[in-house]
Amino acid sequence: ELAAPPAVLYVAGGLERFLTLTDDQPVAIVGARRASPYGIDVASRLGHDLSAAGLTVVSGLAVGIDSAAHQGVLGALGRTVAVLPAGAERPYPASRRRLHQAIRATGASVSELPPASGVRKWMFPARNRIIAALSAMTIVVEAGVHSGALVTARIALELGRELGAVPGRVTSALAAGPNGLISDGALLVRDAQDVLDGLFGAGARRAPAASRPPLSEELRALLAAIGEERGAAAALARVGLDVERGLVALTELELAGYVRREAGGSWSVKA
Numbered sequence: 001e002l003a004a005p006p007a008v009l010y011v012a013g014g015l016e017r018f019l020t021l022t023d024d025q026p027v028a029i030v031g032a033r034r035a036s037p038y039g040i041d042v043a044s045r046l047g048h049d050l051s052a053a054g055l056t057v058v059s060g061l062a063v064g065i066d067s068a069a070h071q072g073v074l075g076a077l078g079r080t081v082a083v084l085p086a087g088a089e090r091p092y093p094a095s096r097r098r099l100h101q102a103i104r105a106t107g108a109s110v111s112e113l114p115p116a117s118g119v120r121k122w123m124f125p126a127r128n129r130i131i132a133a134l135s136a137m138t139i140v141v142e143a144g145v146h147s148g149a150l151v152t153a154r155i156a157l158e159l160g161r162e163l164g165a166v167p168g169r170v171t172s173a174l175a176a177g178p179n180g181l182i183s184d185g186a187l188l189v190r191d192a193q194d195v196l197d198g199l200f201g202a203g204a205r206r207a208p209a210a211s212r213p214p215l216s217e218e219l220r221a222l223l224a225a226i227g228e229e230r231g232a233a234a235a236l237a238r239v240g241l242d243v244e245r246g247l248v249a250l251t252e253l254e255l256a257g258y259v260r261r262e263a264g265g266s267w268s269v270k271a
Contacts, residue, residue, distance in 0.1 A: 001159050002133050006112035009130070012088035013108035021079055021108060025199055026056040028135035028156070030128075030149040031065030031142045032174055039142035039174060040068045042166050046139065047072025047080070048257065049192035053207045056081060056107075058135050060127060061096050065141045065149075070103055075257040079107040083130045085123035089115040098251060128152040137162035137199055139189055143177030150177050153186070162198055164189040215256070222249050223258055227269045235267070 011018045027050055029043055047057050047069035057073045059066040061082040073080040082103050086092040088111040091100035103109060112130065113120060128151045132138055138156040140163075143149040156163050164187035168175025182188050187198045192207040199205075215223065218239070225235035236246035250267060253259045259267050 002129055004129075005133075006130065009110055009112055010088045010115050011108055011110050012115060013104040017079075018081065018108040018110065021056040021081055022058075022134050024054075024056070025136040026058050026081065026134055027195060027199075028058040028131045028138040028152065029065065029069035029141060030059060030131065030138065030152050031140055031178075032144065032147055032149065033062050033064040033066075034174075035064040035068070035142050036172070036174055038168070039065055039166075043068035043141045044072035044075070044257075046141070046166075046189070046192055046195070048076040048078075049207050050195060051076040051078025051080070053192060053196060053205065058083065058131055060084070060131060061091065061093075061100060061103075061109075063093060063095070067096060067099060069141075070099060071255050072257075074099075074102050074106075074255045077106075081107055081134065082109045083127045083134070084109060084111045084113075085127050086119040087111055087113045087115045087117035090118060092119045102255065124148060125151060129155050132156040132159060132161065135161060137164055137187075137195060139164040139166065139195065140178045140181055140186075141166045142168060142174040144173050145176045145180070147177050150181075153177075153181060162187065164195060164198060166190070215253075215258070219249060219253060219258075222246075223253060223269065226253075226259055226267050232265070232267050 043065045051073040058081045059069045070080050080103055088109045091097045132152050132155040138152055140149050140153050153163055165178035165181040166189050196205045221239045225238040229235040260270050262268055
């Protein structure tokens, strides 16, 4: 359906799995890299709840809204697709390497570049069209007026796909994009139920009540320690975890929605 479709699409994570993931009304969640805490929280909640409702979430692995959406899906033990501006086996940015590995383990990473290729500047706008084409609906969470997320939104409309946007404060530059889309007729998205109603009709499909996955004994002990100790190092020492295993455990708790990473590298328990 694209005017200039990719000549080939490389998939890391398994072609059969990718085809299954993109077969049933996938939803794209896109937005600003320098997102606000509000935007990060909303993107994560949408990713989590849409995944819990059985939908695949598509995004671009970028810092900010994209990563928050992917992490929300993984916190629901769901599956997500990351569309990259580099080869499907080369996480970009490099800081998203661990997230990229988690996505590939249960979902898929895709690109029109050969698997080991480095990032290409022209792929940033080009990958937007792939995100839109893979998705039945594109949701813009936060975006300035010149954001690439608005390019994805425009392509989605050109393809005849559904478009949604999360409203924000009228005084926020990050809300200018989504608020403008809503003013122009995009679906106002407050939660996953709004998305499900937009895709399937009001009440046709219900978002399950939000729930967190059960934790292992080790993770339960670490969670309790984080709530009582002043720093992550003290919490890890209390439960007898070395730094390497501790970082993995902290990431698992973060992806599952139990803790958050604060400024300065500290951790806190989410309410």
